[in-house]
Amino acid sequence: MITKLFHNKPFRWLKALIIIVLWVLLTSFLLIYYGLIWHIAFLDSLVHSGLLIGGFILLENIFRYYLPTQGNVILAYIIPLILSIFVLFGGDQLLQTIFKHEIEYQDFLEHIFLARGFVLLLLFMACSLLLNYHGRLEEQAEAVERETQIQQMAREAELYHLRQQLQPHFLFNSLNSISALVKSQPEKAREMVLQLSDFLRATIRKDEKKWISVTEEVSFLKLFLDIEKVRFGHRLQVQIELDDHTKNYNLPQLLIQPLLENAVKHSLYGLTGEVFISLQIVASSQGLIVKITNPFDPRAGQPKGSGFGLEAVKRRLFLVFGRYDLLKTQQTDKQYSIQLLIPQNHDQDYNHR
Structure with a gap:
């Protein structure tokens, strides 16, 4: 789903780029509203948005090849949780290293740590559920297509069998008549x-x-x-x-x-x-x-x-x-x-x- 934005048609790249830019700008303005200076807000938004998109792509690749069954459906929740923790700590550690002399920004990161983690968890959970739902739909569509192909092959086989039966049926009758006419x-x-x-x-x-x-x-x-x-x-x-x-x-x-x-x-x-x-x-x-x-x-x-x-x-x-x-x-x-x-x-x- 997500990677399809970057494939096939050239305009999909442009659409994806516009969405990412708008998201980064929106979150940057939100951080500026809460008191951050513009270059720190922009870099904060860029880092976390990049990690978020990377997490989405990773989730899609995981669930493309493996869909949790009823017995291990909990994986659909554990994987987003692990990704949320990784993005939260990874992003914070990277930004703290870059802005290690910005004391106010360090305090800001600590202040919104839990709130940001909760938002990341919600986003990854929503993505996970959506990918699983989409995967189930694709499986059902493939099953229906296979069933249709099987039925089509069965119909064609039966039609062929009927056509093969009709000619011998007529041929037997004709040969019987020829046999009767041979002597007379x-x-x-x-x-x-x-x-x-x-x-x-x-x-x-x-x-x-x-x-x-x-x-x-x-x-x-x-x-x-x-x-x-x-x-x-x-x-x-x-x-x-x-x-x-x-x-x-x-x-x-x-x-x-x-x-x-x-x-x-x-x-x-x-x-x-x-x-x-x-x-x-x-x-x-x-x-x-x-x-x-x-x-x-x-x-x-x-x-x-x-x-x-x-x-x-x-x-x-x-x-x-x-x-x-x-x-x-x-x-x-x-x-x-x-x-x-x-x-x-x-x-x-x-x-x-």
Whole structure:
């Protein structure tokens, strides 16, 4: 605290110097008021002020590296007491040596000895308590910062784990489909392998870029849909409606793909014939809105593993934005829809370094 006055900014030196000069002048005038001649009063004030400032700096350096605990809190009082005694006797001995022929001044020193000692003790005690209080605040601030960093690292680790889970989840499904096509339709199996390779290459290349543009995300979705269309042929029809105003919007990578995969499963599981899925991406004052609508037959039940992608997206949204209300689902007898809100006024770099 005290030594900070003498560091960093050049004007702090000037401020500290002004404070010291004013203090010396004030105490000098006070001593002159009590009968001392000006040069003795000035030197008296200068000596004791210098020792006082030295004591303050010593206290700060002591409590910077060592803060008394509850078991030895008495040190916060003993150290100022020792400093007060040292400054009191040291200053008096020095001044008595300098002005050894000034009998009246010698008497003055004896007269104010106890009063000066009491004032020094109060000043050092106040400084000690202030430094201890400031040290406790700094410790608490550092503890909060460490806790924040730990939580941030935990969030980033969980986000990374979720992202790593999503790709194998999709990869396993694709490999199962390729395996089924190898004997019956080898050309389609080959086509699907190439498309899967393109998709994985694109996602791996962008892995370090945690937030991507809407255009990039849509390109991933089209690669994904090409793979799904090889699996399901003409049965799968997906219409993507992209608002032109979304070009400058960003979102976490592969956030929509698990939802679209979930919609494909809901649509094709238990239904025959052609299915139509709608994907709308629009800009709003609240952020980016993504809406996926697909046909749904509740009597067919849930396809195996269909809940993983949805839960993973919910968890990612909470880890990134700290909110549970960004993903909403709606189900009727024949239709299932998901609406996703992605705020844009978020520090994208902070949460995804």
